[in-house]
Amino acid sequence: MDQRSDIMIDLQDLEVWLLPIAVAMCLVGVLVVTGVLRRWGWLVDPPTSYWPVWGLSFVRIILGSRGLIAVLYVLGSSLVLIGLVTLAGVLFGRSGG
Structure with missing residues (x-):
């Protein structure tokens, strides 16, 4: 096999892993945006006492509730x-050849 064939095989192996990761990112992003729209408490209103172990609580302390909601919208939209x-x-994106 030549070097080009080896690269194509490696890219095909990578595509096998990228497909489920891409689908999972879309699903998580949709869940985050849905959670913000439906105002899921654990997502948009976490207890501030959990800040050492729950990152969303820390963001809420720093930016407030409205800032947390904005961050979650950006995060969810970016994931999607x-x-x-x-x-x-x-x-x-497959090239012919």
């Missing part, structure tokens, strides 16, 4: 966007 771009790259 990155997941969709990765998914499109895996499904449609």
